[in-house]
Amino acid sequence: MxxxxxxxxxxxxxxxxxxxxxxxxxxxxxxxxxxxxxxxxSASTDDPQDLFQALVRFLKSEKANIEVKDNIGKCEKWLKLDVVADGVQATLACVNLPLVPSDLMSPGMQAGKLSKNNSSASVIFTSWGVDVRRLLSRINEHQKRL
Structure with missing residues (x-):
């Protein structure tokens, strides 16, 4: 053998x-x-300041018109980013947001809420990832079409 x-x-x-x-x-x-x-x-969170800067850089790369002042980022009237203790609070306001509630429950997100008529949503981004990038990219594309 x-x-x-x-x-x-x-x-x-x-x-x-x-x-x-x-x-x-x-x-x-x-x-x-x-x-x-x-x-x-894999479930850990990013530093809120670093995460905020990453979100701003990504939105700029997507050609979004974002203005930053005192840890608050605004893209016209459709997005507001605000640094909070847990991460970055994102408030979305747009006609017919292309979202379902589960879109706001992906990894890197918490406390996601979507209005019944899909005109507004809020979520706290806790870490940078593919799901966060996809969500912002989708909303930005939707906004450009309006």
Missing amino acids: AAKRGLGRGLDDFLDAHDTDLPFLSAYGSADEKALSGLPP
């Missing part, structure tokens, strides 16, 4: 061999390593 073949290399060897092949990862900075008690690390 043939002997079992062991693994030739371990994870450390693999990482050492590929360390120089992944220098772009340093551009993202070091991992925060801290998580809220009782929650997995």
Whole structure:
């Protein structure tokens, strides 16, 4: 009977061999390593000030007309961003918002509320992610069509 073949290399060897092949990862900075008690690390929150700046940069990249003054960002009359203790409070006001209540319950969001006639909504963004980016992009596109 043939002997079992062991693994030739371990994870450390693999990482050492590929360390120089992944220098772009340093551009993202070091991992925060801290998580809220009782929650997995993926459920942690971002610093509200950093999150606010990321939201503003994203909206500018989407060609949204955003004005910032004293930790408050406004996009004409359809969006107001306000830094709060838990994150960034977003207040949306627009005719026929293309949203359903579950859109405001995605990861990175909390306390989402949508009016019955879909003319206004509010949500607190707690961390930056794909769902937050998609929501803002969708609302911005909807606003441009009006």
